[in-house]
Amino acid sequence: MCACYRKAAHMLIQLRNYALLPLSLSQAKSTNRMHSRATSIKAEMTSSEQNPKSESDIRVFVRRKRSRKPQVITETIVKVEPQDQKLTSLPDIEEFAFKKPEINLPQRKSKPIMNNNDKAKVKVKPPSSWVKVLEGIREMRSLEDAPVDSMGCEKAGNSLPPKERRFAVLISSLLSSQTKDNVTHGAIQRLLDNNLLKPEMIDNADESTIKDLIYPVGFYTRKAANMKKIAKISLLNYDGDIPSTLEGLLSLPGIGPKMAHLVMNVAWNNVQGICVDTHVHRICNRLGWVPQTKTPEDTREALQMWLPKEEWVPINPLLVGFGQTICTPLRPSCSLCSVNGLCPSAFQEATPKKVSRVKTKRSES
Numbered sequence: 001m002c003a004c005y006r007k008a009a010h011m012l013i014q015l016r017n018y019a020l021l022p023l024s025l026s027q028a029k030s031t032n033r034m035h036s037r038a039t040s041i042k043a044e045m046t047s048s049e050q051n052p053k054s055e056s057d058i059r060v061f062v063r064r065k066r067s068r069k070p071q072v073i074t075e076t077i078v079k080v081e082p083q084d085q086k087l088t089s090l091p092d093i094e095e096f097a098f099k100k101p102e103i104n105l106p107q108r109k110s111k112p113i114m115n116n117n118d119k120a121k122v123k124v125k126p127p128s129s130w131v132k133v134l135e136g137i138r139e140m141r142s143l144e145d146a147p148v149d150s151m152g153c154e155k156a157g158n159s160l161p162p163k164e165r166r167f168a169v170l171i172s173s174l175l176s177s178q179t180k181d182n183v184t185h186g187a188i189q190r191l192l193d194n195n196l197l198k199p200e201m202i203d204n205a206d207e208s209t210i211k212d213l214i215y216p217v218g219f220y221t222r223k224a225a226n227m228k229k230i231a232k233i234s235l236l237n238y239d240g241d242i243p244s245t246l247e248g249l250l251s252l253p254g255i256g257p258k259m260a261h262l263v264m265n266v267a268w269n270n271v272q273g274i275c276v277d278t279h280v281h282r283i284c285n286r287l288g289w290v291p292q293t294k295t296p297e298d299t300r301e302a303l304q305m306w307l308p309k310e311e312w313v314p315i316n317p318l319l320v321g322f323g324q325t326i327c328t329p330l331r332p333s334c335s336l337c338s339v340n341g342l343c344p345s346a347f348q349e350a351t352p353k354k355v356s357r358v359k360t361k362r363s364e365s
């Protein structure tokens with residue numbers, strides 16, 4: 001038995017050397033493979049002991065094992081903090097809130113919002129010698145009548161009951177824009193003669209009829225349509241009367257600030273502001289009473305800054321009549337004006353003499 005064991009060990013060593021030969025050549029086999037070969041050879045040897053054969057009959061079966069990729073184990077170190085310490089160290093959400101960088105920028109002053117009464121309270125130094133100029137214009141106006149004195153909107157429906165008169169003043173103001181006083185007055189007279197100066201009558205009348213009666217006032221087609229709308233609003237919302245507030249009047253179709261202030265003054269005897277039309281706007285700029293305003297509304301605001309309130313109503317017919325007679329839009333009669341010594345625009349708008357082309361050609365030849 002001891003001899004058999006030695007023989008088997010010798011064979012095992014030989015076979016092992018044989019098995020190691022490819023290893024030494026290729027240097028690619030692993031020790032695991034060798035171990036498996038040895039195990040299989042040992043098994044063969046055991047079977048050969050049971051069935052003795054010659055050494056040359058011994059077969060070696062080599063099973064290839066799949067090479068396994070080496071596993072890379074990475075270590076992640078996690079720091080574990082005590083729970084109570086972790087809770088207390090959580091950042092507050094407020095720390096993430098966006099904060100503007102503190103820069104010392106100059107504070108912007110916001111423009112205060114002022115209504116008409118506030119604007120009127122703002123004290124502005126009145127123009128020098130305005131009282132003398134006003135007296136001079138009054139004197140000139142007393143010497144000569146102007147169309148506004150007999151045919152202005154204030155005169156519309158003088159003989160009518162208060163409610164109807166207010167409506168007549170409103171319609172007269174509507175028709176007066178872009179229209180001369182005598183044309184407006186004629187249209188109002190025709191409406192009155194045809195019993196069409198009442199809201200219920202205008203509401204029932206044909207628009208074409210109204211249009212024919214008010215012709216040739218400026219924009220008579222649009223004004224006829226607005227008359228129908230105003231009559232309807234008056235009947236539905238004001239029991240046939242007109243609005244008693246500036247806002248209510250301004251909400252009516254075709255009624256602007258100039259008309260609204262005039263109606264408030266004349267119809268309701270409620271002075272909310274100066275009625276500034278093109279005459280008042282032009283003359284105030286010529287006299288230097290306002291800082292070269294571009295619109296009548298700007299003129300109204302600038303004038304209200306310094307003109308005493310008792311002058312707010314009479315200033316309109318005074319300057320309108322002056323503009324119709326002396327300080328006209330084109331070629332003002334500065335030579336006839338008694339305040340030309342106080343007016344910064346005196347003689348500045350004199351029309352240059354027209355030189356005809358025929359004369360120019362003759363002189364050239």
Ligand code: SF4
Pocket residue numbers: 286287326327328332333334337338339340341343344345346347
């Ligand atoms: S001087 Fe001429 S521009 Fe001046 S207020 Fe008299 S008319 Fe008008």
